[in-house]
Amino acid sequence: MTIDLSVAFQSKSTFDSEVNGKEPCLGGQLREQAVWVDESICIGCRYCAHVATNTFVIEPHLGRSRVIRQDGDSTQLIQEAIGTCPVNCIHWVPFEQLDELRAQLDGMNLQDLGKLPQVSRRINRQKS
Ligand code: SF4
Numbered sequence: 257m258t259i260d261l262s263v264a265f266q267s268k269s270t271f272d273s274e275v276n277g278k279e280p281c282l283g284g285q286l287r288e289q290a291v292w293v294d295e296s297i298c299i300g301c302r303y304c305a306h307v308a309t310n311t312f313v314i315e316p317h318l319g320r321s322r323v324i325r326q327d328g329d330s331t332q333l334i335q336e337a338i339g340t341c342p343v344n345c346i347h348w349v350p351f352e353q354l355d356e357l358r359a360q361l362d363g364m365n366l367q368d369l370g371k372l373p374q375v376s377r378r379i380n381r382q383k384s
Contacts, residue, residue, distance in 0.1 A: 289348040291334050295320040295361050297345035300369040304346060307337035319369035321346075 291311065293304075298320040305312040305321055310328025312321050329337075338346045349357065 290326050290351045290354055291323050291338075292347055292349045292354060292357055293321045293323055294345040294347065294357075295322065295366060296364055297343050299343055301342060303340035303342070304337040307340055308333045312337060317368060318366055320366070326351075 293312070295315070295318065300314060300319040300321065302314055302321070305314055308329040311323055311325060311334055313324050314320070315322045
């Protein structure tokens with residue numbers, strides 16, 4: 257059996273500019289929008305995380321839902337998860353907006369949903 261080594265020099269060395277992510281060989285269609293949770297409104301009910309389990313997780317420190325990956329579940333399943341949200345805080349947004357939205361959330365100093373609101377301690381004036 258002979259192997260034609262010239263084949264190695266015939267393949268393209270640059271990306272085809274026509275590639276757009278929607279080719280069947282890349283696993284199907286690329287979504288044109290990203291899914292994002294507005295954590296400032298999320299009440300941590302976990303419905304979305306129970307439906308689209310590869311997309312949403314409950315962030316352990318804040319107790320609010322967060323998208324951990326964009327390609328974990330089908331669009332239909334994510335849409336179903338969006339439909340379960342009682343406060344409508346899951347949105348489709350342009351991919352380019354994700355960093356800006358994340359930065360806005362980081363600047364809000366959100367409170368942990370699993371903790372009671374912080375109150376000032378009372379001063380004990382009685383001496384024991
Ligand atoms: S369904 Fe909505 S409110 Fe409930 S955890 Fe998910 S994003 Fe938050």
